[in-house]
Amino acid sequence: MTDAVLTFADIRQTFPAPGDGAPTRVLDGIDFAVGRGEFVAVIGPSGCGKSTLLQMAAGLLAPTGGEVRHRGRRIAGVNRAVGFVPQQAKLFPWKTLAENVELPLLLRGIGPAERRDRVGAALRAVGLDGFEGHYPGQLSGGMQKRGSIARTLIYEPDVILMDEPFGALDAQTRMVMQDDLQALSRAAGATIVFITHDITEAVVLADRVVVLSQRPSRVLADVAIDLPRPRDVFEPFRNPGFDAAYDAVWSRFRTQIGLPSRGPRVREPAP
Template structure:
C-alpha cells in the first residue's frame, strides 16, 4: 500500500497551568523548562500510522485518548510538538483545500439555506456563482437531499443537517475527508442509515476517509481498517484489518458471526485501555 497519509512519530503536548498534566510526561516547577506551576499534558505520544489513497480508516480509543487531537493535526488546525505528518510525501503545515473536516456539531449557518451552506465553502475558493449553484445541487443530490435545497437548518432534522455538512465538505472536492464523530448525536436508526449513505458516497467518490468514533460497532461497520489507540497519552496499540466484503443494502451484516468476531477483537483491545483511562480520571480528580 502506497501511503497517502503518514504519521511519523507524532507527539502532541499542551502546556497546562496548575494541577496535574494528566500523564506521566509532565514538567513541574524546578524542573528544566518549568515555570511556576506549569505542566505539560501529553495528548498523543509517538503516533505512527499510514493511510492509503482511497482507504477508509476508522480510529477508536478511550475517552480523552487524543482521537480528536489526531484529526486536528491532520487537518492542519494544530501542529505536532514532534514528529511529522505527510500528505503525499509533503509535510502538513496548516489547513488546505486537499482536506475537509466534518464535525459532530453541524456548524451550519442558520440564515442560509441548505444550498447556501454548501455554496459557502465554494465562495471562499473563488468558484463562480453559477458553478457554485450547480455544484451545490449536485452534492445535495449525492447525499440524498433532492428537494431540500431551499430549506433552512431549523427546517431540517439532525440527520439532514449532517448530510448538508457532508455535502459542504465534499463540494470543493478535497482528497481527504476527516470526520470527527459525525453521527454521535443522532438516534440509532438515523445513525445506521447515514453510515450506509457514507459508505455509498465513499465508494462513489473514492475519497480517503479518516473517521473518528467512540463506537466499536460503527468502526467495524465502516472501516476497512480500524486503528485502536491506547488510553492517554494516545499511542497506536494495533491496526485491525476488517474483511467483511460488500456492505450490501438489506444484508444484516451487524448480526453476522464475522462482525461479532471483529467487534469482540476490538473490544478486547480496548478493555484494558478503558479501565486504565477510568483509573487515571479518578487519580486526577483526587489531586
C-alpha cells in the first residue's frame, strides 16, 4: 500500500520473564499497514499482544525487532500525531468534562477562544452538551467513554488508536457507542486502528480485520470487509453479506481459541 499512514513492519516483541525464566515472545513478525481513512480492526486471542501494537504506534514502547512507521517515518519516542482511546475512559478526575476535552488543545498552545469553540463542538458531536461542568465521577460509564472519545477527536489526530474501547460497557450502551463511532469516524474521515476481541464488533465496524494468532503471534489473516455503509450495528446479521464476512474472520479465528477442530481439519502446529 503506497499511501499507508501507519505501517507495522516485521514487529517482534519479547518481554523478560520474572526471575530467570525464559523470556516471553509475544509478537513474532507482525506485518500490516493502515491506509488513510481506513478503519482497521485487530482481533486476536487474549494475551497475543494486540495492545502492545498500539503502544508501539503511540511511541510508548519500542519493539524488540522491526519498526513502526508513521507516514514513512520510523516512530522513536512519543508519537504526538496519534490519539489514544484506552479501554477505561481515563478522564482526569480532577478536571471537569469541558476541561478534560480542552486539555489536548491547551497542551498544544491553542488560544482560549478557539479552544472554547472546539470544546463546544466536540461535546455536541458526542451528545454531551450540557455536562461541561460535571466531573467524571458524576458521569455514567458511557458518558465518560464519550468524553474520552471527544478528548481524542478534538485535536484531529492523524490516526486514532482504540484499545478495546467498548469492552467495559454494557451491551446496549456498547451498540449505541458503536453506532456513534461509525458516524463520527465517517464524518471525520478518520484513520482508526481498533483493537477488540469481539468478532461481531470487528466485522460491523471495520473496513479490514487483521486476525492475530496465539502468542507468539503472527498475522493469521487480513480480511477485507466490503459491507456497504452505514452498517446496522444493532442488528448486525441484517447487513447484506454480514454472514459471509463474519465466517471469513471466524474460520481463521476459531483455530486460535482451543476449540476441538471439526472434520478432517487438524489444528495448526505451533510454530
